[in-house]
Amino acid sequence: MNKLPLLFTGLFLTFGSAWVGLVVYPVANLGKMQPLPDEETNGYFPPTVSGLAIVGQKVYAANGCMECHTQQVRPDPLATDIAKQLGKRQTVARDEIREHTPFLGQYRIGQDLSNFGTRETDPSAIHRHLYAPKSVSDWSNMPSYSYLYENRKIVGQPSAHALQGLTGAFAPKPGYEIVPTQQAEALVAYLLSLNQNYPLPESPEPTAK
Amino acid sequence: MTSQTPPNEPPNDPVLREGPEPSEKRAPVPFWLIVLAAVIIFWAGIQLALNSGGFRADVYNPSVVSWSGAGAGGAVAAAPDPKVIGKRLFNQNCAVCHQGSGMGVAGQFPPLVGSEWVIGGDWVGDNHLVKVLLAGMQGPVQVKGNTYNNAMPAWAQLKDDQIAAVLTYIRSEWGNAAPPITVEYVKTIRAATADRKDPWTQKELKAIPAEKISAGGGSPSAAPPAPAQPAPAPAAQAPAAPAA
Amino acid sequence: MSKDQSSQPDTLSSADRSIIDSSVAAPVILFFGTSIFWLLFGSFFEVISAIKLVWPCFLDGCGILTYGRTSVVSINALAYGWATPAAIGIGLWLTARLCRVQLAKYKSLMAAGIVWNLGVFVGVAGLLIGDNTSITLLNFPAYSTHILLLSFLLIAVWAIVTFNQRQSGTLFVAQWFLVAGLFCFPWLYATANQLLVWNPIQASAQPAIAAWYEGGFFNLWLAPMGLAAAFYLIPKTIGRPVNSQHLSLIGFWSLLLFGAWSGTNRLIGGPLPAWIVSVGVAAGVLMIIPALAIALNLHFTLEGHYAPVSWSPALRFTVTGVSMLVFTWIFTAINSLPAVNSVTNFSEITRGLHLLGHYGFFSMTAFGAIYYILPRLTGKEWPSSALISWHFWLATSGVLLGVCVLLLGGLIQGFALQDIGLTFRSSIEFVTPFRFVAALAAVLILAANLAFALLFAGLHWAILRPGTAPALIAAREENTQEPVAV
Numbered sequence: 001m002n003k004l005p006l007l008f009t010g011l012f013l014t015f016g017s018a019w020v021g022l023v024v025y026p027v028a029n030l031g032k033m034q035p036l037p038d039e040e041t042n043g044y045f046p047p048t049v050s051g052l053a054i055v056g057q058k059v060y061a062a063n064g065c066m067e068c069h070t071q072q073v074r075p076d077p078l079a080t081d082i083a084k085q086l087g088k089r090q091t092v093a094r095d096e097i098r099e100h101t102p103f104l105g106q107y108r109i110g111q112d113l114s115n116f117g118t119r120e121t122d123p124s125a126i127h128r129h130l131y132a133p134k135s136v137s138d139w140s141n142m143p144s145y146s147y148l149y150e151n152r153k154i155v156g157q158p159s160a161h162a163l164q165g166l167t168g169a170f171a172p173k174p175g176y177e178i179v180p181t182q183q184a185e186a187l188v189a190y191l192l193s194l195n196q197n198y199p200l201p202e203s204p205e206p207t208a209k
Numbered sequence: 210m211t212s213q214t215p216p217n218e219p220p221n222d223p224v225l226r227e228g229p230e231p232s233e234k235r236a237p238v239p240f241w242l243i244v245l246a247a248v249i250i251f252w253a254g255i256q257l258a259l260n261s262g263g264f265r266a267d268v269y270n271p272s273v274v275s276w277s278g279a280g281a282g283g284a285v286a287a288a289p290d291p292k293v294i295g296k297r298l299f300n301q302n303c304a305v306c307h308q309g310s311g312m313g314v315a316g317q318f319p320p321l322v323g324s325e326w327v328i329g330g331d332w333v334g335d336n337h338l339v340k341v342l343l344a345g346m347q348g349p350v351q352v353k354g355n356t357y358n359n360a361m362p363a364w365a366q367l368k369d370d371q372i373a374a375v376l377t378y379i380r381s382e383w384g385n386a387a388p389p390i391t392v393e394y395v396k397t398i399r400a401a402t403a404d405r406k407d408p409w410t411q412k413e414l415k416a417i418p419a420e421k422i423s424a425g426g427g428s429p430s431a432a433p434p435a436p437a438q439p440a441p442a443p444a445a446q447a448p449a450a451p452a453a
Numbered sequence: 454m455s456k457d458q459s460s461q462p463d464t465l466s467s468a469d470r471s472i473i474d475s476s477v478a479a480p481v482i483l484f485f486g487t488s489i490f491w492l493l494f495g496s497f498f499e500v501i502s503a504i505k506l507v508w509p510c511f512l513d514g515c516g517i518l519t520y521g522r523t524s525v526v527s528i529n530a531l532a533y534g535w536a537t538p539a540a541i542g543i544g545l546w547l548t549a550r551l552c553r554v555q556l557a558k559y560k561s562l563m564a565a566g567i568v569w570n571l572g573v574f575v576g577v578a579g580l581l582i583g584d585n586t587s588i589t590l591l592n593f594p595a596y597s598t599h600i601l602l603l604s605f606l607l608i609a610v611w612a613i614v615t616f617n618q619r620q621s622g623t624l625f626v627a628q629w630f631l632v633a634g635l636f637c638f639p640w641l642y643a644t645a646n647q648l649l650v651w652n653p654i655q656a657s658a659q660p661a662i663a664a665w666y667e668g669g670f671f672n673l674w675l676a677p678m679g680l681a682a683a684f685y686l687i688p689k690t691i692g693r694p695v696n697s698q699h700l701s702l703i704g705f706w707s708l709l710l711f712g713a714w715s716g717t718n719r720l721i722g723g724p725l726p727a728w729i730v731s732v733g734v735a736a737g738v739l740m741i742i743p744a745l746a747i748a749l750n751l752h753f754t755l756e757g758h759y760a761p762v763s764w765s766p767a768l769r770f771t772v773t774g775v776s777m778l779v780f781t782w783i784f785t786a787i788n789s790l791p792a793v794n795s796v797t798n799f800s801e802i803t804r805g806l807h808l809l810g811h812y813g814f815f816s817m818t819a820f821g822a823i824y825y826i827l828p829r830l831t832g833k834e835w836p837s838s839a840l841i842s843w844h845f846w847l848a849t850s851g852v853l854l855g856v857c858v859l860l861l862g863g864l865i866q867g868f869a870l871q872d873i874g875l876t877f878r879s880s881i882e883f884v885t886p887f888r889f890v891a892a893l894a895a896v897l898i899l900a901a902n903l904a905f906a907l908l909f910a911g912l913h914w915a916i917l918r919p920g921t922a923p924a925l926i927a928a929r930e931e932n933t934q935e936p937v938a939v
Contacts, residue, residue, distance in 0.1 A: 233694055260731040262727035
């Protein structure tokens with residue numbers, strides 16, 4: 001193999017084959033997916049995401065949440081994700097179409113969040129968890145996102161958005177309140193929108209044994 | 210490169226002690242490596258053939274295919290439960306005002322839980338409920354003793370089975386326990402009020418005699434609106450909350 | 454020298470080498486020097502992240518230093534600040550030496566080096582303020598990757614020009630790897646950035662491309678560049694030819710083919726069509742073939758002549774690095790089996806394999822190459838062989854300790870994550886002691902990198918006593934027939 005053209009031809013064939021299979025094929029076959037119309041309700045699967053949740057995706061990315069949380073449910077019988085109630089069915093490509101970037105993740109340092117919005121529906125509980133994770137569970141290894149919250153003196157009426165239910169060491173000083181910033185509100189809206197609890201034909205729910 | 214241009218400085222020690230540039234021999238490949246490579250390639254081919262879901266773009270779980278042989282699909286073909294559809298419809302269309310809890314918003318949107326409009330009251334019948342959904346409602350309305358004054362939009366764009374599903378859902382959720390509304394019943398009412406486009410008012414509806422879907426399973430026997438029993442005397446302006 | 458001599462193995466006189474070396478010295482030293490800065494920066498952030506994994510309250514409540522940002526900064530600073538410029542520096546020197554030409558367009562390479570570091574700086578700053586694309590190894594925001602690609606195109610143009618002017622008739626195996634790396638990286642980087650970062654396609658198609666890039670960055674960029682250095686340095690320093698051209702061919706082409714297709718084996722059970730994952734699984738397992746072919750080839754080359762490995766820093770680091778590459782590929786092959794992966798996926802094993810490949814293989818090999826190259830470019834000997842020895846042992850023990858605890862801890866964590874009877878809390882409690890040891894390993898690696906940076910500084914500035922003799926890190930036997938190999 002002494003000729004440069006020969007080497008380049010080989011490189012084109014080997015590397016190019018993978019480029020066609022792993023780049024061109026997905027772009028052509030997965031890159032123009034439509035949400036499925038739901039005849040029963042005139043809605044769509046996956047459902048449209050609200051404006052605030054779209055802003056929240058950026059907050060999720062900016063703080064590297066993906067470093068610790070996956071957003072993919074693996075199927076039976078490969079894994080036990082469904083038995084562990086991370087979701088009712090496998091995550092498939094169509095689930096991602098509303099996202100800007102799919103936050104699949106590589107590590108479960110924290111819990112999987114594919115269906116977080118079905119497990120936790122109370123925004124104020126999520127705010128408490130983000131502000132002071134150890135106030136929710138003392139074994140939590142999640143860092144605090146207190147920098148997304150404003151610890152401010154109460155002037156006049158307390159804010160209607162202020163965090164409720166913080167106790168002990170996590171409670172604000174008397175006369176102070178913890179108020180979520182726009183970023184925190186957006187992040188919570190995004191987390192609440194995480195829900196793959198709708199049927200897709202390509203991802204049948206495993207039948208109960 | 211030629212050595213005609215002399216270097217600015219003599220070669221340094223590390224360069225001087227270097228050996229010759231490397232070359233390559235042509236020793237044979239160990240036989241066992243070829244055999245091992247062949248075995249691995251064979252295995253890879255087998256597993257690729259078995260676990261690739263027929264190389265289809267819409268098969269994500271190879272084990273589903275290898276069991277059913279039909280690819281995706283099977284589980285979705287089952288007839289959907291009307292209550293599940295009704296819940297989905299409710300969350301998409303109704304929960305904005307009436308809330309997911311069905312409790313409404315005090316002073317603005319009336320509750321559905323225990324409401325005589327939903328489960329039937331002394332003068333309110335199931336026909337009224339369907340009519341409200343088809344054409345909407347506006348003006349003052351009494352629900353569970355409270356007066357609300359707001360507008361409910363018409364939902365005539367929903368199909369009969371969808372209206373039946375969402376009504377069945379709200380009549381059986383949150384402790385409500387009224388019989389289901391059937392598709393046929395919705396169809397009858399829609400046909401009877403086809404020319405009604407404006408939202409109803411409570412006053413107009415009160416003039417229409419109430420009907421009940423029979424508790425026996427929602428047979429459309431109550432469908433013909435004409436021979437219904439006469440309306441009860443409109444005595445109470447705000448009927449008492451019906452028994453749960 | 455003339456063309457008719459070029460088929461002979463050694464037509465380069467010391468004077469020729471000296472001319473070639475001085476023509477590449479400035480850009481290569483620039484790339485090495487800046488990469489060592491990012492090496493320290495990245496491994497410092499790695500230590501911070503490792504501590505945060507054990508004690509989340511460490512440096513808590515500060516947006517810039519939240520775990521999600523420090524870990525991303527460390528991975529990307531090491532990949533694009535350290536590994537890539539180091540690979541480019543090694544590639545520049547090897548290309549000039551193997552093509553036997555003086556460097557053309559010297560100034561454009563200096564510009565490329567400066568622009569590259571500007572791009573890395575902008576990218577790291579972007580990550581710290583929260584401009585993260587959330588795609589592993591492509592985390593840099595779009596405004597910095599434009600700069601990086603521009604810089605790399607300058608280098609690629611230079612490489613093509615140099616290869617065209619080459620005086621050597623045959624292409625030596627190290628040159629194949631050089632061409633492969635320099636050819637694949639811009640293709641990988643431009644495709645992935647275009648489709649995922651600059652003008653993102655619909656998210657449903659993104660995971661396959663992201664996995665393709667992540668696999669390709671290691672298998673088709675770092676691995677070929679590190680192997681180019683190994684296939685040059687090992688035969689060169691021990692003065693023996695590479696054992697078998699047939700094995701080289703098998704190793705090279707199987708790496709190119711299977712390396713390009715592996716990558717989706719990290720998404721087993723993920724939202725990809727089954728066949729794409731299955732191809733990734735097959736390719737991941739097939740990587741055993743290049744691993745064995747390359748390992749055997751270098752082993753047969755060294756067989757009976759392992760003695761210099763003990764005293765030559767270049768040889769010892771390179772041989773250690775290549776053996777870790779073999780283990781990286783074999784472990785990755787095992788981890789690609791769906792039955793194994795269903796347990797190990799999302800666990801610390803992923804981090805362990807990253808450490809083994811990126812640091813254990815690539816960084817160690819690059820250290821070896823730099824130990825060989827820099828004395829020739831500067832004309833100075835390394836100041837302290839004791840410090841080199843410290844560097845080696847700190848780095849090796851750091852990698853081995855880190856990889857062992859991450860693989861073992863990850864296995865336990867994986868079983869806990871998979872077991873229906875155990876809560877998520879158990880998986881954290883089981884793995885925390887292992888993360889603690891992994892943090893210690895990160896500190897060892899940081900210390901090793903500090904020793905290396907000190908040596909590099911001592912080569913240029915009078916902070917250590919200048920070396921006077923070749924830096925041997927073990928006694929060279931009297932009367933040995935082996936070359937100095939330093």
